Amino acid sequence: MGNAETVRIVQVTDPHLFQSTDGALLGMNTEESLECVLSLVREKTPEFDLILATGDISQDGSDESYFRMRDKLQAFDRPFYWLSGNHDQNDVITKASVGTDALQKVIDYPNWRIVMLDSSVTDEVHGFLHQHELDLLKEALKTDKHVLVCFHHHPINVGSKWIDNIGVKNASEFMEMLESHDNVKAVLWGHVHQEVDEVQNGRRLLATPSTCIQFTKHSDDFSVDTLHPGYRYLELLPNGSVNTDVHRVTGVEFTIDYSIKGY
Numbered sequence: 001m002g003n004a005e006t007v008r009i010v011q012v013t014d015p016h017l018f019q020s021t022d023g024a025l026l027g028m029n030t031e032e033s034l035e036c037v038l039s040l041v042r043e044k045t046p047e048f049d050l051i052l053a054t055g056d057i058s059q060d061g062s063d064e065s066y067f068r069m070r071d072k073l074q075a076f077d078r079p080f081y082w083l084s085g086n087h088d089q090n091d092v093i094t095k096a097s098v099g100t101d102a103l104q105k106v107i108d109y110p111n112w113r114i115v116m117l118d119s120s121v122t123d124e125v126h127g128f129l130h131q132h133e134l135d136l137l138k139e140a141l142k143t144d145k146h147v148l149v150c151f152h153h154h155p156i157n158v159g160s161k162w163i164d165n166i167g168v169k170n171a172s173e174f175m176e177m178l179e180s181h182d183n184v185k186a187v188l189w190g191h192v193h194q195e196v197d198e199v200q201n202g203r204r205l206l207a208t209p210s211t212c213i214q215f216t217k218h219s220d221d222f223s224v225d226t227l228h229p230g231y232r233y234l235e236l237l238p239n240g241s242v243n244t245d246v247h248r249v250t251g252v253e254f255t256i257d258y259s260i261k262g263y
Helices: 030-044 063-074 090-096 131-140 171-179
Strands: 007-012 050-053 080-082 106-108 112-116 146-150 184-189 196-200 203-207 230-236 242-248
Touching: 007 030, 030 063, 030 230, 030 242, 050 063, 063 080, 063 090, 112 131, 131 171, 146 230, 184 230, 203 242
Parallel strands: 007 050, 050 080, 112 146, 146 184, 184 203
Antiparallel strands: 007 230, 106 112, 196 203, 230 242
């Protein structure tokens, strides 16, 4: 539990780990880049209450990738919660969650409720919030607490044609539900491998850089950016406002193969 005043969150997303620690995505060793980001967390954010890992934990769906990620997050000695992205295998992430609360869907603090939804679709890159997830959200919103909703895919366009084709396909249904619940103060996701921070109808809409490669903003076609890996730190304040910053790794050179046109 966080203190009664503020809930402090570290969000990491899209690590794309492999069975082998030598695994690389577009030339970048994803194990090494994740370790750099987690070291930065220890340096810049030593005090926090929980970790959210918002999908694409694994690139290859291997047992080893999920168990290593679990061990890395458990090393912080804080509660951690994760959800599936389009590259994840739900049966394996479930196996790696045994003995933890990592798959808990509703997380309550004195002033806040965090809701973790699964937007993944089997064998598809795009996202979709199935009826059981929307039903869960509808029930979870019946609270006097402020609410943060999290999933993997993006519910708004981010200005990149190729990325906006693989967001939450029924995002309008989700956003319509929020319109009748002014206690939803923020929505948080991964998937787009870039930073997004917008406000719509008084709600903070947030996406976070990957712990590995980044996608170029406002690109019609697949394109990898030169920006470094990072994470997001959030403070959920008792009055319903959100303070947040993105922190990126510096002083480290990463190998990226810019000639590859897909992942």
